[in-house]
Amino acid sequence: MNFSWRIPPWERGEDCTFLAVTLTDSGDGQYRHVAEGVRGDDPIEALADLLMAPGSLLGLMPSYPGLIGVVVRRGIDSTWLAKPPVQVGRDERGRWQVGIAQTDLPGVTVFTPTEISGLVSRLQSQYGRRTR
Structure with missing residues (x-):
């Protein structure tokens, strides 16, 4: 499959246009999040930038056992960097579920x-496997 971009987002010299929140299982029913700015023209490109950035564990590992999901939001918001309004919990089968507390936010995508x-x-x- 070919991607539609001319220059991959992780190789662009531009400012970040999205915020990515990576959610991981920290044990005992708890989770942790890491938020960072990423580049792209849409949520898929923003996720690709996160995955292919140098040192990204998500891009290096074929499966990330503690991964709950990634929430991508258009725009950079300092509140989201500190405490994103995500709701994370387990369903009746014990699977992680991710929701957004603010339902009026456009431009938010949750990736499983x-x-x-x-x-x-x-x-x-x-593009090959990233090793940095």
Whole structure:
């Protein structure tokens, strides 16, 4: 599969246009988050920038066992960097579920571990595995 961009987001010399919040299982039913700015023209490109950035564990590992998901939001917001309004919990089958506390926010996308690993595979197939 070919991507539609001319220059991959992780190789662009531009300011960040999205915020990515990576959610991981920290044990005992708890989770932790890491928020960072990423580049791209849409949520998929923003996620690709996160995955292919040098040192990204998500891009290096075919499956990330503690990964709950990644929430991508258009725009940079300092409140989201400190405490993103995500709701994370387990459903009746024990699977992690991610929701957004502020329902009036446009431009927010939640990616599941399955979607993320699929994109990692496509990116590695097209661009090779990142080793930095």
